[in-house]
Amino acid sequence: MNDKSGQVDLHIHTTFSDGDMTPEQMVADAQKAGLAGIAITDHDEVEGVRAAQAAAGDSGFLVVPGVELSTSDGKNDIHILGYLIDINSSELRKYLDIFRDARLKRGIHMVERLREMGVDVEVDSVLEIAGEGAVGRPHIAAALLQNGCVDSAEEAFRKYIGFNSPAYVPKYQLKPSDAFRLIRDVGGVGAMAHPGTTRKDELITDFIACGMRALEVYHPKHSESEAARYRRLAEKMGLVVTGGSDSHGRRNARLHVGARTVPVSAIEQLEEARSY
Numbered sequence: 466m467n468d469k470s471g472q473v474d475l476h477i478h479t480t481f482s483d484g485d486m487t488p489e490q491m492v493a494d495a496q497k498a499g500l501a502g503i504a505i506t507d508h509d510e511v512e513g514v515r516a517a518q519a520a521a522g523d524s525g526f527l528v529v530p531g532v533e534l535s536t537s538d539g540k541n542d543i544h545i546l547g548y549l550i551d552i553n554s555s556e557l558r559k560y561l562d563i564f565r566d567a568r569l570k571r572g573i574h575m576v577e578r579l580r581e582m583g584v585d586v587e588v589d590s591v592l593e594i595a596g597e598g599a600v601g602r603p604h605i606a607a608a609l610l611q612n613g614c615v616d617s618a619e620e621a622f623r624k625y626i627g628f629n630s631p632a633y634v635p636k637y638q639l640k641p642s643d644a645f646r647l648i649r650d651v652g653g654v655g656a657m658a659h660p661g662t663t664r665k666d667e668l669i670t671d672f673i674a675c676g677m678r679a680l681e682v683y684h685p686k687h688s689e690s691e692a693a694r695y696r697r698l699a700e701k702m703g704l705v706v707t708g709g710s711d712s713h714g715r716r717n718a719r720l721h722v723g724a725r726t727v728p729v730s731a732i733e734q735l736e737e738a739r740s741y
Contacts, residue, residue: 472726475504476709481513483601486714488517498723502527509564511552550653567637572600578632645676678738683708
């Protein structure tokens with residue numbers, strides 16, 4: 466196993482959004498892997514941060530408070546990561562409550578569409594699977610799999626709930642500029658997540674004008690050449706280089722905690738970027 470001491474994974478999802486491992490399990494796995502720390506970046510939710518920080522205790526293991534916000538520029542879905550945010554902020558809570566309610570309504574709407582198609586799935590089953598987490602499509606996929614409607618989560622997305630599939634419902638989204646403003650207003654640093662999947666590099670300059678101060682360079686969906694290109698771009702534009710596994714737990718062994726990391730110094734650079 467590669468030496469991960471001095472490395473951090475700054476993109477982690479838990480059961481508080483659409484991951485299948487609790488914050489405590491994520492901390493334990495990261496510590497076992499020898500990481501110096503992680504960032505909990507659940508979708509539109511921050512309660513997993515508290516649990517992870519409590520699990521780390523006074524061990525010296527770093528848990529960076531984070532969030533991943535869904536945004537759109539009208540044509541493209543763009544995910545924005547917020548680091549070092551004040552998770553106790555009432556302004557942040559107000560927005561996250563709106564997102565959580567929108568996620569629930571979206572989930573119910575998709576289940577209704579599925580039932581209209583004759584697919585055997587119940588809202589209560591989806592809510593039970595979601596548990597404490599904000600309702601998302603992976604929970605619907607799990608309910609479909611549990612009921613024998615599909616043979617895999619991938620089939621559920623492809624056949625029913627993926628983009629342009631018959632039961633798909635668009636999600637509530639902010640404009641990127643609003644997301645960067647919100648992150649800045651609650652003391653955080655905004656970063657564009659996995660830009661290689663969006664393929665809209667021309668937006669990066671606009672995002673910097675909106676307050677973006679970091680860029681996710683290292684991600685499992687970035688090739689080595691893409692990561693090198695985004696690193697050069699980040700350094701040229703004075704952006705903090707971040708990265709992480711985008712792990713959602715055990716559902717994808719390739720995206721385990723620590724699959725992509727950056728030096729712990731990235732956290733110090735994010736701290737410095739807060740003052741800009």
